[in-house]
């Protein structure tokens with residue numbers, strides 16, 4: 001009888017894996033960057049040397065090339081071919097690629113992730129009601145800043161400032177989403193603010209199991225859910241507890257006041273008006289709360305990231321801070337400290353600064369999509385087959401000399417001043433909000449809140465980096481995270 005050792009079994013397994021996963025390229029495909037280690041391919045360089053590796057690939061192979069990572073061929077697109085992804089949304093699908101690493105519909109099982117619904121509510125209720133929402137944002141940003149940063153007669157140093165800024169940004173958003181009564185509870189605001197931080201780490205877990213099978217990673221990261229552990233459960237419970245009495249109160253008011261009922265101005269009121277809102281039905285409240293959590297996920301950490309990056313960018317550049325302080329003072333005087341949408345539009349230097357800060361977000365590869373048509377041929381002649389994953393070489397586009405000039409690599413705070421190029425304007429090169437039909441519908445609110453936040457901070461404090469230098473972002477594979485260095489706040493007066 002032949003005995004087979006564990007080692008032999010392992011070797012057989014590796015050989016099978018090699019044969020199954022061996023990249024097979026069709027005709028006219030973008031070039032596959034050669035690699036030396038079978039199975040592993042470019043995975044190591046992709047994880048630990050992303051910036052230099054991808055840059056070199058582009059220099060050698062052009063704007064459209066493929067790499068072999070986690071047992072799969074992934075096509076990296078830049079410049080013109082990148083733009084084609086936004087223009088051809090019937091051929092490229094982001095949702096299917098995003099849920100491989102962040103299965104939101106499993107984390108929010110009561111509602112799934114109904115993107116068209118969130119796009120509509122963001123357009124109509126968040127960005128579409130900017131006047132009302134900016135009023136709310138102003139009130140709660142001031143409260144939050146007073147409470148969390150407060151009096152800095154003696155300079156105060158904050159570390160890992162993203163957490164602080166995230167709570168400050170979450171406070172107005174919570175008020176806009178669930179109204180003042182529910183958002184007066186700190187545990188609810190904190191829970192909404194925590195959501196992306198609690199589930200976000202799933203995105204950066206390297207999908208090692210992709211080497212064996214694509215589905216395996218999703219099965220393993222969602223395994224705890226099957227045993228009842230869901231990072232969202234804690235958050236959902238807090239939100240449900242705070243919203244239940246609000247629902248009862250509003251339903252009672254509606255009954256008693258009839259036509260005299262004055263609707264609240266929050267997204268929850270909108271949900272309560274939907275024909276499918278019926279809190280007497282089992283899990284109906286869960287359904288609407290999961291919808292609320294989906295929009296929370298899209299809105300808070302993204303906006304706080306923009307705000308904290310801009311704050312670090314500002315703190316490292318005292319001369320820019322002074323110039324923005326002058327602009328802020330003039331606007332503040334004109335409106336007596338009560339900012340409305342027209343004043344936010346007048347903050348043109350700040351707008352350019354925020355846009356430049358977003359341009360320097362430095363994410364290397366972003367927005368993975370699957371190509372879902374039979375095949376797709378780019379204008380440059382390269383063809384990719386159905387099921388091919390693509391990634392956008394975003395840092396390359398955002399630092400392209402063709403679009404941003406010879407000094408594209410530099411941080412020029414007032415680069416966009418007098419150029420009719422506000423921070424919300426999506427075009428072929430400024431892709432921080434994506435592009436085409438799916439471009440972020442929340443950007444009008446996000447930019448306004450970020451500007452308002454910075455405006456209030458600039459008026460109140462001198463902010464500097466503890467190191468006295470411009471702080472660099474932290475690279476995590478193809479992603480970045482804000483610096484964790486100390487930020488010093490000191491009262492202006």
Ligand code: HEM
Nearest residue numbers: 118119126298299302303306433434435438439440442446
């Ligand atoms: C600075 C803050 C933000 C950034 C950088 C950002 C970025 C993005 C990006 C890159 C996309 C994908 C676009 C594409 O597929 O082409 C997106 C989509 C989306 N964002 Fe934002 N976002 C921000 C704030 C917000 C806010 C505040 C909301 C809601 C209140 C929001 C709601 C959405 C929704 C609903 C989508 C899905 C759009 C679709 O698939 O059609 N975002 N965002």
